Amino acid sequence: MAKNNGNMQVIKEDNIKEGSYYHSGFDAVVRKNDTVQFNQMFPLKTSKDYSDSALGVLSTREKNQRLRKGLFTNPDKETIKEFDLRKFKAEPATPGVNEADALRKETEQLAKMCSWGYTIDSQEFFCTEFVHTLLRIPAGKTISDFHSFLPYFVEEDRETLSSDWSQALRSGKAFSSVTRLGHVQENTWIRLSINPVYKEGILIKMIGTLQDVTDSKETELKVTGEKEKAEQATKAKSEFVSLMSHEIRTPLNAIMGLTYLLLQEENIDQKHKENLQSIHFSSQNMLALINNTLDFSRIEAGKIEIEKVNFQLTDLLKKIHRSLSNRALEKQLDFSLCIGENTPAEVAGDPARLTQVLNNLMSNAIKFTNKGSVKLSVDVVYQSDNDWVLEFSVADTGVGIPEDRQQQIFESFVQASAATHRQYGGTGLGLAITKKIVELQNGSILLKSTPGEGSVFSVRLRFVKPSASYDSHQSFGQDTLFNSTLKDAKVLVIDDNAMNNMVASKLLSSWQAEVDTAGDGLAALEKIKVNTYDLVLMDLQMPVMNGFDAIAEIRKMGYNMPIIALTANASEEEKKRILAIGGNDYLTKPFVPQELHDKIQQSLQPVCL
Known part of the structure; x- marks a missing residue:
């Protein structure tokens, strides 16, 4: 009977019968008593190529065969002999050559990969047999060197692969490339790689692999195509x-x-x-x-850029408040602006994006408040020697937002309810855009709201201290604008749309400017050659000669009067292009008359005094 003795299994010698089961993970140690003990050690191998088997001394090959079968027959008992363990040398048993070769072949087939090598000194090239299957090499064809691979790849890659091989031999560097088989109908992608082998700093051989990577390549192509x-x-x-x-x-x-x-x-x-x-x-x-x-x-296309310029913060806040005052007045709302005493008058940041954020929040507050008040306030929540963190709050006494909708309203095309859209209109994009613009500036936006009582939107943004290294943003207040004129300024307006030409001309005339017009860029060049203009208003999308070409040509001819581009495409790329070709400024159509006057007055300050 077999019994467990710690980690040992003890079997009585009399119980060993022909065909009895033997676990091949154990080895036997023969003792002088009547039992045989098994332990989990590797087989012991003698210097005379004999092994101490489970039941006696067998040849190593025979021992390995019986171990793999897990069987020991009755004749094994007759071979038991006494021996001195000190004469034995312990070594791990290794499988036979045929078994290792079979394992390699099975592995190559599973991995769809074969290997090859090239010895530098002897210039001997060798590869495994699976290369014929992998590359679909016809019977009778042999692979004698690296270039023997090339006819089986697509023709357009052969020269590159040959060049890579030559370079690898010269430089001793590894390379890898993916190509296709050229002599089969279906697309079969093969990754060919090569790695150098050095001995004591000397390149002695190149070894490489060929692997079928069709599945992964087709997945990659599919993903790339979908992208x-x-x-x-x-x-x-x-x-x-x-x-x-x-x-x-x-x-x-x-x-x-x-x-x-x-x-x-x-x-x-x-x-x-x-x-x-x-x-x-x-x-x-x-x-x-x-x-x-x-x-x-x-924003979805990632084409929004945040600029950093010096600007007057308090003046900007007053201008934003003033621009929305009429809307609040129409609804008889108490519309107030509260600027904290520690708020800096001038900062560096993006005034355009700040204006957009506050305009969106305040316009919403006015829209959704039928009675009561709307208040814009700003306070300093953090200050250092180099920057400030400012909190802008827009509070209203409007309809409020239910708690379960307070996060969703920041999503695209979402409003508090369907009734909100029916009653107040809108696309549901305002708050989504506001949140994205705030996050682009590494800021945060928070909402507190109670239905029927109102809402408070709080935005925190970081601004740095003004620096001479930043450009300065200039703006004109409303009072300054309409108390000034453009008298004595001669302006050329260029637009292929007759209605836009007429509107611009009437606006300029109302500001006492002298106006001339042209219908395209080429006609404008002819007028510039024979007349003197203080400023040019240039539309960009025109027939015959567009505004871009016209601006470039004006600068090429040596004229340096200010040119303000009028564009209906408010993209950052177009603005940069305008400035790059020599434009001084740009204005997006449709423009508010005040904005047009601001731009012209800023460009013509020496003229309009």
């Missing part, structure tokens, strides 16, 4: 949004410009004035929708 399709779809969507933006902005520019001019008339009938104000309000709402859609498209 390219997604990128093309995003690009097409972006171009479509840009095109539609341009097409809508052009007529909207005329609507807003003419409405403004009519509202400036002194003897206008009150009924007509109310209608014009309604048109003006609706056109501004339409412009806000266009801007939000375009901004969302640019």
Whole structure:
């Protein structure tokens, strides 16, 4: 009977029968008593190629065969002899050559890979048999050197592979490349790699592999193809949004410009004035929708850049507050601005994006508040020698937002409820864009709201101290703007749209500027050659000669008068291109008359004194 004795298994010698089972993981140690003990040690091998087997002294080959079978027959008992363990040398038993070769072949087939080598001194080339299967080499063809591989690969890769091989021999460096078989119909991708082998700093051989990587390559191509399709779809969507933006902005520019001019008339009938104000309000709402859609498209495409310029923070906040005062007044809301006493007057950051964030939050607050108040406040929450963290809060007493919707409203195209859209309109993009712009500046936005009582949006942004290394953002207050004129300024307006030409000309004339017009870039060049202009307003998208070419040609001819580009495409790339070719500034259509006056006055300060 077999019994366990610690880690040993003891079997009585009398119980060993022919065909009895033997676990090949054990080895036997013969003792002088009547039992045989098994332990989990490797077989012991004698210097005379005899091994101490489970039941006697056998030849190593025979021992290995019986160990693998797990069987010991009755005749094994007769071979038991006494021996001195000190004469034995312990070595791990190794499988036979045939078994190792079979294992290698099975591994190559499973991995779809074969190996090859090249000895530098003897120039001997050798490879495993599986190379014929892997490369679909016809019967009777042999592989005698590296170049014997090349006819089986696609023709366009052969020269490159040959060059890589030559370079590897010269430099002793490894290389790897993926190519296709060229003599089979289906696409079969092969990765060919080679690695140098050094001995005592001397290159002695090259060893390499060939592996079928068709599955992984096809997956890679599929992923790449899907990525390219997604990128093309995003690009097409972006171009479509840009095109539609341009097409809508052009007529909207005329609507807003003419409405403004009519509202400036002194003897206008009150009924007509109310209608014009309604048109003006609706056109501004339409412009806000266009801007939000375009901004969302640019943010999705990763084309929004944050700039850093010096600007007057307190002046900017007052200007934003003043620009929205009329809307709050129409709803009879208490509309206030509170600037903390420690708030810096001047900082460095992105004034345009700050304006966009605060405009979005304050416009929403006014829209969703029917009675009560809307308040914009700013305070310092952190200050160091180099920067500030400022908190901008917009508080209202409006409809409020349910708790379960407070996070979702920051998602694209989401509003507090379907009723919100029906009652107040909008696309649901404003807060999503606001959140993304804040996060692009490494800031944070927080909402606290109670339905029926109101909401508070708090934005924290970091601004650094002004530096001479930054450009300075200049703006003109509303009072300064309309108390000034452009008298004695001679301006050339270039636009292929007759309505836009007319609107710009009337605006400039109302500011006492002298105006001339042209319908395309080429016509503008002819006028510039024979007339002297203090400033040029240049549309970009025109027939015959576009604005880009016209600006470049004007600068090439040596004229250095200020050029302000008028564009319906408000992309960062277009703005950079304008400045790169010699434009001084740009204005996005449809423009607010005040913005146009600001740009012109800034460029012509020496003229308009």
